[in-house]
Amino acid sequence: MTSPAVAHEHAHGHERAERERLPVIRGREQAAPFSAKVDVVIVGSGAGGAVLARELARDGRSVLVLEEGGHYAPSEYGAMTPSNSFRRLSREAGMSVALGLGDTPLISLLAGKCVGGSSVLTGGVCFRIPEEVLHTWSSSLGLGRMTPEGLDPFFSEVEGICHVEDVPAHMRSRATELFVEGADKLGIPMKTMRRNTKGCRGAARCNFGCPNGAKMSVDVSFLPDAVAHGATVVSDALVERIDITGGVARGVRGRFLDGVTGEPRVRFEVRAKLVVVACGSMHTPILLRRSGLDSVHIGRHLTLHPAVRIGALFDEAVDGWDGALQSVYTDHFLGDGIWLNGVYSPVNVLAAAFPGVGREHRRLVKQMPNLAFFGGMVHDDGGGQVRRWISREPLVTYKMVKRDKARLLKTIHILGRMAFAAGAREVLTPIFGMATVKKEKDLEFLLEDKVAASKVECMAFHPLGSAKMATTADAGVVKPTGETWAVDNLFVCDGSILPTSIGVNSQLPIMSVAMMLARGIAADFERYSSRA
Amino acid sequence: MTKDFARSTLNARHRPVLRALAEAMFSPDGEVVPERLDAFVDDVDGFISPASKTLRFGLVLMLFAIRWSPLLFFRFRTFEELTVDERVHHLERLERSKVKQLPLLVVAYKTVLTMIFYEDETEQRAIGYPGHARERWKTALPVVQPRREAIGSEEAAS
Ligand SMILES: Cc1cc2nc3c(=O)[nH]c(=O)nc-3n(C[C@H](O)[C@H](O)[C@H](O)COP(=O)(O)OP(=O)(O)OC[C@H]3O[C@@H](n4cnc5c(N)ncnc54)[C@H](O)[C@@H]3O)c2cc1C
Ligand code: SF4
Numbered sequence: 302m303t304s305p306a307v308a309h310e311h312a313h314g315h316e317r318a319e320r321e322r323l324p325v326i327r328g329r330e331q332a333a334p335f336s337a338k339v340d341v342v343i344v345g346s347g348a349g350g351a352v353l354a355r356e357l358a359r360d361g362r363s364v365l366v367l368e369e370g371g372h373y374a375p376s377e378y379g380a381m382t383p384s385n386s387f388r389r390l391s392r393e394a395g396m397s398v399a400l401g402l403g404d405t406p407l408i409s410l411l412a413g414k415c416v417g418g419s420s421v422l423t424g425g426v427c428f429r430i431p432e433e434v435l436h437t438w439s440s441s442l443g444l445g446r447m448t449p450e451g452l453d454p455f456f457s458e459v460e461g462i463c464h465v466e467d468v469p470a471h472m473r474s475r476a477t478e479l480f481v482e483g484a485d486k487l488g489i490p491m492k493t494m495r496r497n498t499k500g501c502r503g504a505a506r507c508n509f510g511c512p513n514g515a516k517m518s519v520d521v522s523f524l525p526d527a528v529a530h531g532a533t534v535v536s537d538a539l540v541e542r543i544d545i546t547g548g549v550a551r552g553v554r555g556r557f558l559d560g561v562t563g564e565p566r567v568r569f570e571v572r573a574k575l576v577v578v579a580c581g582s583m584h585t586p587i588l589l590r591r592s593g594l595d596s597v598h599i600g601r602h603l604t605l606h607p608a609v610r611i612g613a614l615f616d617e618a619v620d621g622w623d624g625a626l627q628s629v630y631t632d633h634f635l636g637d638g639i640w641l642n643g644v645y646s647p648v649n650v651l652a653a654a655f656p657g658v659g660r661e662h663r664r665l666v667k668q669m670p671n672l673a674f675f676g677g678m679v680h681d682d683g684g685g686q687v688r689r690w691i692s693r694e695p696l697v698t699y700k701m702v703k704r705d706k707a708r709l710l711k712t713i714h715i716l717g718r719m720a721f722a723a724g725a726r727e728v729l730t731p732i733f734g735m736a737t738v739k740k741e742k743d744l745e746f747l748l749e750d751k752v753a754a755s756k757v758e759c760m761a762f763h764p765l766g767s768a769k770m771a772t773t774a775d776a777g778v779v780k781p782t783g784e785t786w787a788v789d790n791l792f793v794c795d796g797s798i799l800p801t802s803i804g805v806n807s808q809l810p811i812m813s814v815a816m817m818l819a820r821g822i823a824a825d826f827e828r829y830s831s832r833a
Numbered sequence: 834m835t836k837d838f839a840r841s842t843l844n845a846r847h848r849p850v851l852r853a854l855a856e857a858m859f860s861p862d863g864e865v866v867p868e869r870l871d872a873f874v875d876d877v878d879g880f881i882s883p884a885s886k887t888l889r890f891g892l893v894l895m896l897f898a899i900r901w902s903p904l905l906f907f908r909f910r911t912f913e914e915l916t917v918d919e920r921v922h923h924l925e926r927l928e929r930s931k932v933k934q935l936p937l938l939v940v941a942y943k944t945v946l947t948m949i950f951y952e953d954e955t956e957q958r959a960i961g962y963p964g965h966a967r968e969r970w971k972t973a974l975p976v977v978q979p980r981r982e983a984i985g986s987e988e989a990a991s
Contacts, residue, residue, distance in 0.1 A: 396892075649951035
C-alpha cells in the first residue's frame with residue numbers, strides 16, 4: 302500500500318511534470334522568415350499577456366503570443382545559479398537602472414525577459430489592490446468598474462488559478478522570526494504573507510526561478526492552459542512595430558533573435574484582428590511610440606515603488622536561507638506610504654550589497670549565517686519617465702519627490718530600529734560607503750534629511766503606469782476597456798495601464814485587471830473584428 | 834533546452850583592470866590563485882555580455898574611468914599599477930566620495946563581481962552557507978500538505 306506522503310509526492314511529481322510541458326516555438330532556432338494570420342496577437346508573455354492569452358484562447362480565438370525573451374522550463378531555471386538566471390531570464394542581465402534626476406537615487410530596475418516575463422522572478426507575494434486606491438480610481442478618476450466589488454470576482458479567480466495561499470508560520474526563517482520579535486517589541490504588528498505557491502519548500506531563491514517548481518508563475522499556470530486551448534507561444538521574437546492602417550491595428554512585425562549573437566535577424570510578420578501590447582511598463586511605451594502613437598502620456602507617470610533593505614548582524618546564527626523568501630509583512634505604516642516585508646536572497650546576491658572593499662567586505666561576508674535581512678518599499682508619486690533611446694532598451698529616468706525621499710529614509714530608520722530591538726549587534730544600512738551602525742541612536746541622521754538620495758542603494762520591482770488608463774484621450778493612453786484612445790483594435794494589457802501607484806506588489810493586480818479586460822474583449826470580439 | 838547566446842564584451846585592454854579590481858576585492862592577502870582570477874574575468878565577461886550594446890558600452894566606459902581614477906587623487910599611475918593595498922584604499926575613497934558618480938563606479942562593479950565570486954561552492958562553504966545540505970530546511974520545514982478538502986475539490990474539478 303502507498304503511504305499518503307508517498308502518494309502526495311507522486312501527485313506533486315506528476316503535476317510538476319505537467320507544468321514542465323509548455324510547448325514553445327523557439328525563435329532562435331528559426332532559419333526562415335515566418336508569417337501568420339490569427340485572431341489575436343499578444344506581444345509579451347508576462348503577467349498581463351499570459352492571462353489575456355488564456356482567456357481569449359478559452360473563448361475560442363486563435364491566439365499567438367510573441368515573446369522577446371527565451372524559454373526555459375522550470376527544471377532548467379530551477380537549476381541555474383543566480384548569475385545565470387539574471388543572464389538568461391532578466392532584462393539587461395539584471396543591470397537595468399532608472400537614472401535619478403535631482404535628489405534621487407540611482408534605482409536598480411529588475412524585470413523579466415523570458416517566457417512568463419517578470420512573473421518568473423517574483424517573490425510570489427500576492428496582494429489585492431488596496432481599497433483606498435480603488436476608491437480613488439473609481440471615484441476621482443472615473444474608472445467606474447475599478448471598485449473593490451467590481452474587481453473581487455477577478456481577484457478570486459486569479460488567486461484560485463495561481464494558488465495563492467498563506468505562508469505557514471513554520472516556513473518563517475529564524476531571520477524572519479527575529480524581525481517579527483523586533484517589530485513586536487516596537488508595537489508593530491506583523492501579518493502573514495500570501496503567495497502563489499504550491500508545495501513551497503522554503504528555498505528562498507524565488508527571484509531567480511523556483512528550483513522546486515513550486516511558484517505558480519504564469520509560465521506554469523496561465524500559459525499552459527492557454528496552449529491547451531490552442532494558443533501558440535513563440536520565444537525570442539522581438540516585435541518591432543505594430544502595423545496600423547486607417548486608424549486600425551492590423552498586425553505586428555519584428556525579427557527573431559539570432560541563436561548565436563542574440564541580435565535580431567530573421568523577419569516575421571503577423572496579421573491579426575486584435576493586437577495586444579503587453580510588454581511591461583518599460584517596453585510598452587517604446588513599442589507604441591515606434592509604431593507612431595504620439596499621446597503625451599506615453600512613457601510618463603511611471604511609478605516604481607522604490608525599495609530598500611537592511612542587514613542585521615546577530616550573535617546567533619540565523620541561517621536566513623532556511624525558509625520562505627518572504628513570509629511576513631506589515632501595513633502598519635501605510636498612512637506614511639511605507640510597506641515593510643521580510644526578504645532574503647541567495648547569499649552571493651546579498652553579499653554584493655555589503656559595504657566596504659577587501660578585508661572589511663570579507664569580514665561581513667563571513668558572518669553571513671548571522672545576518673538577517675528585512676526590506677521595505679514606498680508608495681510613490683509617478684515621477685518616472687520611459688523614453689526611446691539609442692539602443693533597444695529604453696532610457697528610464699525618475700525624479701523622486703521630497704516626500705518619497707523622506708519616506709525612503711524613514712523606512713531604513715524603522716527597519717534599523719526593529720533590528721536593534723530584536724538584539725542585532727550591527728546594522729548594515731543601504732547607504733553607499735557607510736560603515737555598519739552599532740547603536741540605535743546612530744540611526745537618527747536618517748530623519749534629519751542629511752543624506753543625499755544618490756547615496757541610497759535603491760531598487761524597484763514594480764514599474765507601473767507608463768501608458769495609463771483614463772476616461773478621456775486627454776488624460777491617458779488607453780480607455781477603460783484597455784483599447785488605446787488613438788488606434789482601434791490596439792489594446793494594452795500589462796502594468797503600464799494602472800493609473801496610479803498601488804503601494805503593494807503588482808502581479809496579482811495586473812493579472813486581475815487583465816482578466817477583467819479579457820472578459821470585456823471576449824464579449825465584444827465580434828464588434829472589434831468587424832472593424833478589422 | 835534553450836541554447837545560450839555567445840557574445841563577448843571585454844577585450845585585452847579591459848581585462849587587466851577587471852582582474853586588478855577582483856584582486857583588490859577578494860584577494861587582498863593573496864588568498865585567490867592567479868588562474869582563478871583569470872577564469873573569474875571570463876565569468877564576468879559572460880555575465881555582462883547578454884546586456885544591450887548601450888549598457889555594455891557604459892560598463893566598458895566605467896572600467897576606463899576606474900583605470901584612470903587614481904589621477905583624481907593626484908596619483909600618477911593607473912589603477913592596475915597600484916599595489917593591492919593601495920587599490921583597496923583607493924576603492925574605499927571612491928565609495929565614500931561625495932561626488933555623485935564616483936561611488937557608483939565601485940558599486941556597479943562590486944555588485945557584479947561579488948555576486949559571481951561568491952557563487953562558487955567552495956567560497957559559499959567558506960562563508961558558512963551549507964548549500965543543499967540544509968538541516969533545518971529538511972527537518973523543521975516539512976513540505977506543506979494540501980488540506981483534505983482542497984484535494985477533494987481539486988479531484989472533483991479534474
Ligand atoms: C525580481 C522581481 C520580483 C518581483 N516580486 C514580486 C512579488 O513578489 N509579488 C508581486 O506581486 N510582484 C512582484 N514583482 C512584479 C511583477 O512581477 C510585475 O509587476 C509583473 O509581472 C509585470 O507584468 P507585466 O505583464 O506588466 O510585464 P512583464 O511580466 O514584465 O512582461 C512583459 C514581457 O514582454 C516582453 N517584451 C517586452 N517588449 C517586447 C517586444 N517588443 N517584443 C516581444 N516581447 C516583448 C518582455 O520580455 C516580458 O517578458 C516582481 C518583479 C521582479 C522583477
Ligand atoms: S521559497 Fe523556494 S520553494 Fe518556495 S517558491 Fe520560493 S524558490 Fe520555490
